[in-house]
Amino acid sequence: MAGPRACGxxxxxxxxxxxxxxxxxxRDEGVPRGPGGPPHSHARFRVRGSARYNGEFPMPTxxxxxxxxxxxxxxKTTQIERLAARLRAMGRTVVETAEPxxxxxxxxxxxxxxxxxxxxxxxxTEVLLYFASRAQNVDExxxxxxxxxxxVLSDRFTDSSLVYQGHGRALGGAAIAELExxxxxGVKPDLTILVDVDxxxxxxxxxxxxxxxxxxxxxxxDQSLEFHRRVWDAYHALAAAEPDRMKVVDxxxxxxxxxxxxWNIVSAYV
Ligand SMILES: Nc1ncnc2c1ncn2[C@@H]1O[C@H](COP(=O)(O)OP(=O)(O)OP(=O)(O)O)[C@@H](O)[C@H]1O
Ligand SMILES: [Mg+2]
Numbered sequence: 001m002a003g004p005r006a007c008g009x010x011x012x013x014x015x016x017x018x019x020x021x022x023x024x025x026x027r028d029e030g031v032p033r034g035p036g037g038p039p040h041s042h043a044r045f046r047v048r049g050s051a052r053y054n055g056e057f058p059m060p061t062x063x064x065x066x067x068x069x070x071x072x073x074x075x076k077t078t079q080i081e082r083l084a085a086r087l088r089a090m091g092r093t094v095v096e097t098a099e100p101x102x103x104x105x106x107x108x109x110x111x112x113x114x115x116x117x118x119x120x121x122x123x124x125t126e127v128l129l130y131f132a133s134r135a136q137n138v139d140e141x142x143x144x145x146x147x148x149x150x151x152v153l154s155d156r157f158t159d160s161s162l163v164y165q166g167h168g169r170a171l172g173g174a175a176i177a178e179l180e181x182x183x184x185x186g187v188k189p190d191l192t193i194l195v196d197v198d199x200x201x202x203x204x205x206x207x208x209x210x211x212x213x214x215x216x217x218x219x220x221x222d223q224s225l226e227f228h229r230r231v232w233d234a235y236h237a238l239a240a241a242e243p244d245r246m247k248v249v250d251x252x253x254x255x256x257x258x259x260x261x262x263w264n265i266v267s268a269y270v
Contacts, residue, residue, distance in 0.1 A: 070195035073206030098155035102137035114217035167234035
């Protein structure tokens with residue numbers, strides 16, 4: 001008889017505070033993984049300036065805030081990893097964060113949000129938890145990094161709440177805008193890359209990946225195809241409404257081709 005399904009946090013989730021290497025770099029360099037690991041000594045990851053912002057909002061930012069959006073399995077994490085590597089090769093300091101998540105408190109909220117066991121989570125609780133996670137991330141990681149002049153790459157941000165909870169769950173755009181005002185306090189992406197893959201293809205990719213790397217963070221992947229179609233429609237409406245900020249790349253193309261297309265877009269900003 002088969003044993004219990006291996007279950008836990010998604011091993012592929014990215015998120016890296018300033019001063020800490022990626023899991024892959026930790027492995028490569030023999031540094032222990034996880035929050036208890038020693039600080040990384042490589043110059044690329046050194047923290048400049050104070051570790052925390054003094055709490056005043058809005059604040060002047062010198063950095064660049066780029067977010068990635070798209071359906072589950074569209075290829076956001078794959079492309080963020082490649083973009084981060086290119087930017088670091090240029091000598092830029094990059095902070096990577098993946099929502100829901102980022103700093104430890106946000107990661108605890110992530111566990112509630114994505115655990116496939118939490119099917120009874122109500123739509124209102126869900127949206128409040130996403131914004132709670134984001135508020136902590138904005139305060140603890142994103143704003144200090146932007147104030148230092150770093151580049152922040154976020155795997156999802158407020159646009160995801162708009163399309164998944166505002167439209168997918170039908171909570172409406174006004175509620176999301178009000179929560180954004182409270183949680184983000186004026187912090188908005190300078191540039192958003194929408195990795196465009198339709199709902200059916202994205203679910204197939206996400207489910208294949210979840211089968212290859214079993215974990216319990218599948219609550220959103222478990223939603224119906226109809227839900228994911230509403231999300232896809234909402235992403236396209238958003239991209240049409242904000243073409244200067246949101247750039248659409250075809251997520252069905254080859255990974256290398258998408259990387260190049262994204263680099264052509266981002267190059268104009270760095
Ligand atoms: N352009 C592509 N063509 C084919 N497969 C791809 C492409 N980009 C990514 N993949 C594969 O699809 C799966 C999902 O990719 P990835 O984890 O980067 O997506 P994601 O958008 O971050 O998903 P999620 O929102 O669920 O975290 C992975 O197995 C990845 O290797
Ligand atoms: Mg991902």
